[in-house]
Amino acid sequence: MAETRTLAKKKKRVVSLAAALLALLAAALLPQVIDSYYLNLLIITAYGIYLAQCWNIMSGLAGQFSFGHATFFGLGAYTSSLLFTKAGLTPWVGMFAGGAVAALMGLFIGFLAFRYQLKGHYFALATLAFAEILRVLALNWRFVGGAMGILIPLGNKPANFQFPETVHYYYVILVMAALITFLVYKLGSSKLGLYLVAIRENEEAAEAMGVNSFKYKLIAVSISAFLTALGGTFYAQFYSYLDPELAFGTAVSVNILTPAIIGGVGTVWGPVVGALVLTPIAELTRGLLSSGISMIVYGLIIIVVIIYLPEGIVGLLQKVWRRRIIFKRRTTVVENKPGVKKGGF
Amino acid sequence: MNISAIFQAITDGLLMGGVYGLVAVGLTLIFGVMQIVNFAHGALMMLGMYVTYWAFTLLGINPYVSILASICALFLVGFILQRFFLDPILNAPQHNQLLLTLGIMLVLENLALVLWSPDFRSIKVEWLEQGILLGSVVLNKPRLLAFVFTLAITAVLYYVLKKTELGRAIQAASQEREGAHLVGVNVRHINGIAFGIGAACAGAAGSLIMPFYFVSPGVGHVFLLRAFVVAILGGLGNFGGALVGGLIIGLTESLSALLLPGSLKEMVVYLLFVGILLVRPTGLFGGGRSNG
Numbered sequence: 001m002a003e004t005r006t007l008a009k010k011k012k013r014v015v016s017l018a019a020a021l022l023a024l025l026a027a028a029l030l031p032q033v034i035d036s037y038y039l040n041l042l043i044i045t046a047y048g049i050y051l052a053q054c055w056n057i058m059s060g061l062a063g064q065f066s067f068g069h070a071t072f073f074g075l076g077a078y079t080s081s082l083l084f085t086k087a088g089l090t091p092w093v094g095m096f097a098g099g100a101v102a103a104l105m106g107l108f109i110g111f112l113a114f115r116y117q118l119k120g121h122y123f124a125l126a127t128l129a130f131a132e133i134l135r136v137l138a139l140n141w142r143f144v145g146g147a148m149g150i151l152i153p154l155g156n157k158p159a160n161f162q163f164p165e166t167v168h169y170y171y172v173i174l175v176m177a178a179l180i181t182f183l184v185y186k187l188g189s190s191k192l193g194l195y196l197v198a199i200r201e202n203e204e205a206a207e208a209m210g211v212n213s214f215k216y217k218l219i220a221v222s223i224s225a226f227l228t229a230l231g232g233t234f235y236a237q238f239y240s241y242l243d244p245e246l247a248f249g250t251a252v253s254v255n256i257l258t259p260a261i262i263g264g265v266g267t268v269w270g271p272v273v274g275a276l277v278l279t280p281i282a283e284l285t286r287g288l289l290s291s292g293i294s295m296i297v298y299g300l301i302i303i304v305v306i307i308y309l310p311e312g313i314v315g316l317l318q319k320v321w322r323r324r325i326i327f328k329r330r331t332t333v334v335e336n337k338p339g340v341k342k343g344g345f
Numbered sequence: 346m347n348i349s350a351i352f353q354a355i356t357d358g359l360l361m362g363g364v365y366g367l368v369a370v371g372l373t374l375i376f377g378v379m380q381i382v383n384f385a386h387g388a389l390m391m392l393g394m395y396v397t398y399w400a401f402t403l404l405g406i407n408p409y410v411s412i413l414a415s416i417c418a419l420f421l422v423g424f425i426l427q428r429f430f431l432d433p434i435l436n437a438p439q440h441n442q443l444l445l446t447l448g449i450m451l452v453l454e455n456l457a458l459v460l461w462s463p464d465f466r467s468i469k470v471e472w473l474e475q476g477i478l479l480g481s482v483v484l485n486k487p488r489l490l491a492f493v494f495t496l497a498i499t500a501v502l503y504y505v506l507k508k509t510e511l512g513r514a515i516q517a518a519s520q521e522r523e524g525a526h527l528v529g530v531n532v533r534h535i536n537g538i539a540f541g542i543g544a545a546c547a548g549a550a551g552s553l554i555m556p557f558y559f560v561s562p563g564v565g566h567v568f569l570l571r572a573f574v575v576a577i578l579g580g581l582g583n584f585g586g587a588l589v590g591g592l593i594i595g596l597t598e599s600l601s602a603l604l605l606p607g608s609l610k611e612m613v614v615y616l617l618f619v620g621i622l623l624v625r626p627t628g629l630f631g632g633g634r635s636n637g
Contacts, residue, residue: 065440116623120439121382121581125573126622132570133615140607250566254447261444292459299451306445307433 024178031167043170043238045279049177051231052260052271053184058224059257060266061184061193062217063200064110065120068127069228069256071109071134072102074247076229077236078138081150084160091161095233099226105130106225110218128250135248149243152236161237169238176234177272180227185268196220200266228256262305264312273313349481354599356482362595363492364550366588368568369575370499371546377582378519378539379435384446385426386572387565388453389544393419393551394560395457401468401555408470408556409490415548423544427537435536450565457562467559487556494553499588502542506584515539519582574618580628590629 027046031039051073059065079101080094089097109130118126139147156164163169187193198206199213207213236242246252263274281301285294309316368390375383393415400411426449434442470487477484506512517525518535526532550568551560558564575594579586594614601613621628 059440065443067443112619112623116626118622118626121380121443122577122622122626124439124443125382125577126619128570128573129615129618129622133612133619136608136612136615140609140612257440258444261440265438265440290459292455295455296452296459299448299455302448303430303445303452306437306441306448307430310434310437310441 020181024174027174028171031170036166039166039170041280041283043166043173044283045275046170046173046177047231047234047238048255048259048275048279049272050173050180050234051228051256052258052263052275053177053180054224054228054231055256056184056260056266056271057187057227058220060260060270061187061200062196062220063266064217064221065124066127066224066253067124067257068129068131068253069224070131070248070250070252071105071127072225072228073232073235073252073256074131074134074138074244075102075105076232077242077247078144078150078232079229080233081152081236081242082144085150085152090159091233091237092159095161095230098233099229102229102232103222103226106221107218110221114214114217128253131248131250131253135244138244138248145243147244149241149246150236152240152242154240161233162240169234173234173238176230181268181272188268192216192219197266258302262302262312264314264318267312267314267318270312270314277313350603351600352480352482354603355596356484357488358596358599359592360485360488360492360595361599362592363495363588364554364591365568365571365575365594366591367495367498367546367550367553368572369579369587369591370502370584371543371550372572373576373579373582373584373587374546375540375543376576377584378515379427379431379536381431381435381442381446382573383543384443384569385449385453386543386547387567387569388450388457389419389423389565390547390551390568391457391560391562391565392422392453393548394555394558394564395461395551396548397552397555398466398468398560401470408468408552409494412494412549412552415552416545419548420541420545424537424541426544427540431540432533432536454562454565461562463561463563465559465561468555470556473556485557491553491557495550495588498546498549502546503584511535511538571614574614574621577618577626578621578629580630583628583630586628586630 027042030042034042051069054072055066055069076095076098079098080091083089083094083097084091109127113123113126138144144150155162158168163172187196195206195211195216198209198211199216203213232247235246259274259278260271261274262278263272264270278298278301282294282298285297288294289297305313311319368386371389372383372386375381375386396415396418397408397411400406400414401408406414430445430449431442434445473486473490476486477489504512506515514525514530514535515538517528517530518532518539522532525535571594575590576587577590578593579588579590594617597617598610598614601610605613
């Protein structure tokens, strides 16, 4: 019995992996059949998936609700861009330097916040404050471009993270999004991931079971910060421009976390589904309506989803799925029971 | 830098701090009763500013009279928002509550953008132009009036909360939702009223700064973050603390603006914020909740 169950599980895993790979293949082939407008939409969507997954590691898995992911995003973008424009260092290397800076900042914020046991709203507001501090600092520091920001000189050398064709950016961000989704999937069943979930669900209980919550929360924050910074570098290279508001603004933090919450916090597919649903809606309505009305529609969608699907879109699907399984089991049990007469007397 | 410049900065800071306090009083009231951090608070304040702007521009109504209109309008908006959007998610996870208020903010701001364009608008009230000279310090009339009105409004609010049946019901609901329900307080109704009062505070503050500030759909952001800082400083949920917190932040801001170049004054405020969060998350005077 146990063997068949593991076998069934294995089979299910193979099927879902194959489905994911097929979807990825389809996503990779899509640029062949669409024009540049939709290619841009694809890039923004994949980029949304990537960043939402980064947030998901810290806030979904580990439950440390960040409202200031712009901190890490901006540090990554600024570090790699400054190294590129001032020292000529290729962003391929610079992005990891940015990741390191962001991870250090994450450790610093995390150390302070967890040391003083900030939780919930207070933790969220503290992360928001750090992003604001960095924004004002970048705004007033002439070395990093001040309010003018940084203009990255155009080029088309792939060695400099600059590509001759837009579609190449798409492949880069698609690979990043696929890798991080795989990482979150792996993390979910790893020891570290289980520790993080335990901390999220009940920190005292996790501590009592011997999980060093301080240590694992810090690990989650620094991984999330590092990866978010890589997304920042991608942004800077793709748009070739960066300023304090675009890097550290509150809107950045909001845009990072929204797809994850709408899709389903703490699930592997939530950020993917969230970004797949939200980004096209936002972009297409912006094309059809004036920008004000499209933002009203966006806000209304957020409100409706939060009220009617409190566990996000994936949460709803999981619930429906589970209910179906329970229903199935119940009927089979009744059918197999010996002595139960079927119909009539 | 001379002494009179410092005195001037102190006066300006205190006067502006009063308004910050009023915005934060609304925020802290909403948090105290519902444990919701209201990101739409700045947008509500923006609506109050537009009420005064249009009342003055179209009908020529004295800004200090239109406060009443703005209080009533925002109370209604707040009550409706609570009843239809916040009530269903009172027990939802925090990130959901936060994103919901963010969604409301997006809708309100962009509604204002569509209706009234992104232009920066201000009003010019002639009898407020002349400052009052007090020794070497110039008292800016609209700022002084804003301060006086803030004190009056918070005094009324304090009376309502402490001495009336409604106020006691609000306090009960904020201390123990279930318990209040058990002893016959209609908590759902009280939540609506509390959110309405909170929104009305934001609206009144908006009306009060209209004579010496500008309004645009996104203006709320400036005050929203200040209001968070002030509310935390005073202790989230602590009513009097919010007012004192407002004065402290106003003072800090104007003095650091005097001493630091550019917009670095904002950084001082945020650093203070982080410091308070870490060392005393319950606020300077306690009474706030530490478990968010």
